[in-house]
Amino acid sequence: AQKITQTQPGMFVQEKEAVTLDCTYDTSDQSYGLFWYKQPSSGEMIFLIYQGSYDEQNATEGRYSLNFQKARKSANLVISASQLGDSAMYFCAYSGGSNYKLTFGKGTLLTVNP
């Protein structure tokens, strides 16, 4: 079974600074996808960014970028120019195999300080 590891239960960052949230995964699948979701206190699961295992370039979406290192099996999320509204729980998730169901990490609670 796939395993997703987020080693940072909580992170603090100053407003306007960049922050990196770590995610590593363990899989024997040849083809898979990696996701980052943001979950504010209201509970909805907001899609941020996606990286396919065969994508040669790191994914970027506005202030979000995914630092994908396939050999190291890591998919870290980089948030540039943090904003107060970025304070939330962030989940890394893996999708692979025949059903594409998501397996989530334990999450990282990000707090952006003014």
Next chain:
Amino acid sequence: AAGVIQSPRHLIKEKRETATLKCYPIPRHDTVYWYQQGPGQDPQFLISFYEKMQSDKGSIPDRFSAQQFSDYHSELNMSSLELGDSALYFCASRTYTGTASYEQYFGPGTRLTVT
């Protein structure tokens, strides 16, 4: 753009009661996933359907059942509710057709409270 719809958004039930959660996927999406997220936990996969057939099953209690209907909406039925069933239940949908992406689109969730 149309999104995944879940109803109800909030539900309060007593122990041993039953509950039915509904999910309406994005139009033309043929696959539905259900996830359960307990307080302070990460979401856990429960069950999925592809073209109205169960495609995979996760850690879903025997007290729970689900199905996908001809219009592709899905219902999660929960019986003999326990306090531990209190959680946020997400539905997500995707399509296998014409896409190389693994992306799933999440609904807003149903918050179930069992008292």
